[in-house]
Amino acid sequence: AQKVTQAQTEISVVEKEDVTLDCVYETRDTTYYLFWYKQPPSGELVFLIRRNSFDEQNEISGRYSWNFQKSTSSFNFTITASQVVDSAVYFCALSEPLNAGNMLTFGGGTRLMVKP
Amino acid sequence: NAGVMQNPRHLVRRRGQEARLRCSPMKGHSHVYWYRQLPEEGLKFMVYLQKENIIDESGMPKERFSAEFPKEGPSILRIQQVVRGDSAAYFCASSPRGTRGETQYFGPGTRLLVL
Numbered sequence: 001a002q003k004v005t006q007a008q009t010e011i012s013v014v015e016k017e018d019v020t021l022d023c024v025y026e027t028r029d030t031t032y033y034l035f036w037y038k039q040p041p042s043g044e045l046v047f048l049i050r051r052n053s054f055d056e057q058n059e060i061s062g063r064y065s066w067n068f069q070k071s072t073s074s075f076n077f078t079i080t081a082s083q084v085v086d087s088a089v090y091f092c093a094l095s096e097p098l099n100a101g102n103m104l105t106f107g108g109g110t111r112l113m114v115k116p
Numbered sequence: 117n118a119g120v121m122q123n124p125r126h127l128v129r130r131r132g133q134e135a136r137l138r139c140s141p142m143k144g145h146s147h148v149y150w151y152r153q154l155p156e157e158g159l160k161f162m163v164y165l166q167k168e169n170i171i172d173e174s175g176m177p178k179e180r181f182s183a184e185f186p187k188e189g190p191s192i193l194r195i196q197q198v199v200r201g202d203s204a205a206y207f208c209a210s211s212p213r214g215t216r217g218e219t220q221y222f223g224p225g226t227r228l229l230v231l
Contacts, residue, residue: 004158033217045159045207045222052217091158097216101172102149104220106158 002027002096006107013082014115021077021110023092029053033095034068034075035104040088051075082114118143120210120223121190128229135195135202137226141210147171148191149220150183153205165191166214198230 003026013019025034036048049059051068059066063080079086089111093104121140129135141148146167151159161175165185176183180198185191195202205227209220 031217035219037222042224043205043227044224045209047219047221050217050219093159095217101174102147102164102211102214102216102218102220103161103172103175104149104151104159105161106151108158 002029002032002094002105004092004094004105004107006090006092006110008110009108010111010113012113012115015084016081017114018078018080019082019112019114021079021090021092021112023075023077023107025073025075025092025094027073027094027096029096031097033097035093035095036066036075036077037091037093038088039091039109045091048077079112082112084114084116087112087114120145120208120221122206122208122223122226124226125224126227126229128231129198130231131199132197135198135228135230137193137195137206137208137228138190139193139208139210139223140190141208142212142221145210145212145221147211147214147218148185149209149211150191150193151207151209153207153225155204159207162193171214195228198228200230203228203230 005024032053038046067076089109092107150162163183164172180196205225207225209222211218
């Protein structure tokens with residue numbers, strides 16, 4: 001069965017520090033998709049990135065970067081020079097189309113607190 | 117370019133009442149997904165619908181819960197005879213084509229509180 005683990009339940013950093021949020025997944029399939037979503041204090045879920053299992057190239061978008069390592073089944077998310085507005089709960093999610101249809105399996109989330 | 121709309125944003129019900137949660141997908145999207153987030157937990161899949169069809173309801177509780185997505189109008193998640201354990205945030209997401217692994221865009225959620 002597919003599973004997503006975010007071992008860090010809560011991280012606290014001071015503004016301008018770099019922070020990495022870990023995500024480890026389990027899947028039986030060779031074709032799968034990984035996602036990151038952000039849930040700010042206002043409560044909505046904001047899509048950040050989608051990555052398929054065949055594309056292991058790391059991605060950078062501004063202060064955000066993602067490191068996908070198939071060998072360790074990890075899809076980690078790094079925020080460089082964190083800001084107070086980055087404070088949120090971040091969720092990693094997995095879609096395993098052949099075995100689980102279109103459902104997303106979410107990790108438990110990591111609450112990031114960025115202090116000024 | 118409106119995103120996924122959900123209403124109401126907050127809903128209070130007493131035990132035994134019915135709760136109706138509405139979701140309008142993004143323009144051009146015909147696939148809708150419902151997830152439930154219990155306090156301090158991640159989201160759990162409930163049901164996946166296309167217009168007039170339930171595609172996957174493997175995460176839906178067998179009793180008291182139902183969902184529909186009619187030809188016209190929003191998708192509705194209906195909870196009959198609510199109990200305190202139904203208190204949660206219910207999120208709706210939509211995607212355009214329903215292709216495997218497609219990105220799902222989420223609405224703001226409905227926070228249900230059962231007294």
